[in-house]
Amino acid sequence: MAPALVLVGSPVGHDRHDTGAWHPERPAxxxxxxxxxxxxxxxxxIGVLEGxxxxxxxxxRVHDERYLEALAxxxxxxxxxxxPDTVASPxxxxxxxxxAGMGLAAVEALSAGEAGAAFxxxxxxxxxxxxxxxxxxxxxxxxxVAAASLTAAGERVLIVDWDVHHGNxxxxxxxxxxxxxxxxxHQWPAYPGTGRAxxxxxxxxxxxxxxxxxxxxxxxxxxxxxxxxxxxxxxDQFSPTWVLVSAGFDxxxxxxxxxxxxxxxxYADLTARVMGYAPRVIAFLEGGYDxxxxxxxxxxxxxxxxxxxxxxxxxxxxxxGRQVVDRVLRLRAELA
Ligand SMILES: [Zn+2]
Numbered sequence: 467m468a469p470a471l472v473l474v475g476s477p478v479g480h481d482r483h484d485t486g487a488w489h490p491e492r493p494a495x496x497x498x499x500x501x502x503x504x505x506x507x508x509x510x511x512i513g514v515l516e517g518x519x520x521x522x523x524x525x526x527r528v529h530d531e532r533y534l535e536a537l538a539x540x541x542x543x544x545x546x547x548x549x550p551d552t553v554a555s556p557x558x559x560x561x562x563x564x565x566a567g568m569g570l571a572a573v574e575a576l577s578a579g580e581a582g583a584a585f586x587x588x589x590x591x592x593x594x595x596x597x598x599x600x601x602x603x604x605x606x607x608x609x610x611v612a613a614a615s616l617t618a619a620g621e622r623v624l625i626v627d628w629d630v631h632h633g634n635x636x637x638x639x640x641x642x643x644x645x646x647x648x649x650x651x652h653q654w655p656a657y658p659g660t661g662r663a664x665x666x667x668x669x670x671x672x673x674x675x676x677x678x679x680x681x682x683x684x685x686x687x688x689x690x691x692x693x694x695x696x697x698x699x700x701x702d703q704f705s706p707t708w709v710l711v712s713a714g715f716d717x718x719x720x721x722x723x724x725x726x727x728x729x730x731x732x733y734a735d736l737t738a739r740v741m742g743y744a745p746r747v748i749a750f751l752e753g754g755y756d757x758x759x760x761x762x763x764x765x766x767x768x769x770x771x772x773x774x775x776x777x778x779x780x781x782x783x784x785x786x787g788r789q790v791v792d793r794v795l796r797l798r799a800e801l802a
Contacts, residue, residue, distance in 0.1 A: 472771045473575055474503050475515030476587035477564040482557020483590055489553065490723060490755040491590060491603040498757040499587045502764030506776035512768070515575060515584055520566035520611055527614035528607055528639050530598040537562075537605060548600045562590055562605040569612035569710075572748045583747045583771040585713075587764070591752040593633030593712045594658060602631065602658055609712050609750045610639045616708055617645040624706035625649070626697065626740050628689065628733075629714025629752040630724040632661030636712065637675055642668030647676070647704045649697045651689050653717070653724050654679030663794050666801060673801050676700060678794055682725035685785030686732025689717075692791050693739045696798065701743045709744045711737075715754030715763040719782070723755050730762040731781035737770035747771065 478496040485491055503512060525534055540548070541559035548554055565588030572584035592609055594602030613623045613636075625640070627633040627650040637660065640646035652661050667675035678692040715733065717726040741747055749767060754760040762778040769776030 470583065470773045471511060471513050471581040472768060473513045473515035473572060473581045473584040474587060474768070475517050475568040475571060475584065476500060477517065477561055477568065478587065480564060481561055481589065482555070483561040484555035484557060485553050494757060495754065495760060496587060496589055498761045499751055499764045502761040503585070503587070503768050505761065505765035506769040506774060508769060508772050508774060511772040511774070513581060515568065515572055517564055517568040517571050519560070519563035520570055520606070524570060524611060524615060525566065525606065527618060528597065528610040533598040537600065552600050552603055554605065558590070558605060565589060566592070566606045566608045566611045569608050569748065569750060570615055573612050573615055576746045576748065582745060585749045585768055585771065587751050589751065591714070592750065593627060593629060593636045593752050594631070596635040596638050604635065607635045607639060609710050610636050612748065613640070613646055613710055617643065621707045622705060624701060624704065624709045624743055625712060626709060627712035628717065628736055629712050630717035630721065630726050631657050631714065631753060632677065633712050634658050634660040637661070637665065641675065642670040644671045644674065647674045647700060647706060649676040649700070651678045651680060651692050653682060653726050656724060663790070663797055666797070673700070673798065674704070676794070678790060680726060680787045680790055683785045684726050684787035685782040686728045686735065687783035688785065688787035688791060689728065689732065690735055690739065691788065693736065695791060696794050706744045709740050709747045711740055711747065711749040712752045713749040713767060714752030715760050718754070718756060718759040718763055720756040720759040721754065723753070727782055727785050729779035729782045730759070730766040731777045731779045733763045734766040734770045734777055735781055737767045741771070
């Protein structure tokens with residue numbers, strides 16, 4: 467069987483989001499991720515996704531308009547620190563618009579039948595950004611902007627967030643939205659301190675938030691169990707028409723910011739699982755701060771999206787966390 471086309475888009479080359487000399491969320495991440503796209507030698511299975519900046523009305527579906535104005539002005543005035551972790555430079559606003567717009571371009575291309583999958587290699591990342599607050603290196607919530615464009619068109623969206631940090635912004639934005647199922651695996655305890663197992667969605671969307679808070683050292687087999695045993699049954703009930711992935715790669719064992727123990731091979735397995743949840747898949751780069759781990763993990767993910775096998779590292783198993791999956795299963799049984 468011929469490999470499936472995967473559209474890849476990135477603001478690399480137009481990246482003017484300058485976080486300073488020592489910030490882990492740095493421009494070299496995009497270069498490493500794009501090396502990862504090239505690594506498996508997928509040839510014509512990789513297509514270029516042409517981007518565009520996100521427009522004000524598209525952003526206003528998930529962000530407060532006063533927040534958007536203030537952020538644009540803050541960058542234009544020279545930028546600086548938005549919180550202890552999060553900075554903006556004069557070029558950050560335009561780069562953030564391009565990253566959010568790249569996700570919208572992916573929605574448009576897949577809607578037009580140009581491909582079945584896309585990978586948005588953007589920065590800054592997005593999943594910590596709330597309606598009215600930048601935090602955790604994030605300015606605009608890229609995955610939420612794309613999801614909201616889909617739900618506005620009547621689609622049902624599953625967001626799988628396998629970044630090592632909980633996507634508090636995405637959870638907040640869709641907390642009470644019956645058209646979005648949000649499922650996150652993340653380290654616990656860790657930044658930003660949200661994502662407990664008993665955070666399961668608002669009264670308008672009961673059970674449509676799934677959190678699997680994993681202990682340090684958890685391996686990829688536990689993440690797969692979370693998808694197979696918790697997320698897959700919820701997906702069967704919810705019947706999403708699209709899957710968006712907050713694809714951070716900072717749960718990799720080499721990542722300097724966190725303590726999970728996954729490998730590039732685990733990302734191949736996770737990607738294969740989410741591809742089974744709906745016919746159209748868009749992955750968004752979130753975290754991932756070891757450049758070599760990021761490159762190989764992106765390679766495994768993109769190859770899997772193309773229907774190819776590329777495993778720079780073996781999948782991992784044997785770490786702690788199985789009991790968390792069981793606890794979440796018990797909690798969901800009580801909800802039902
Ligand atoms: Zn992260």
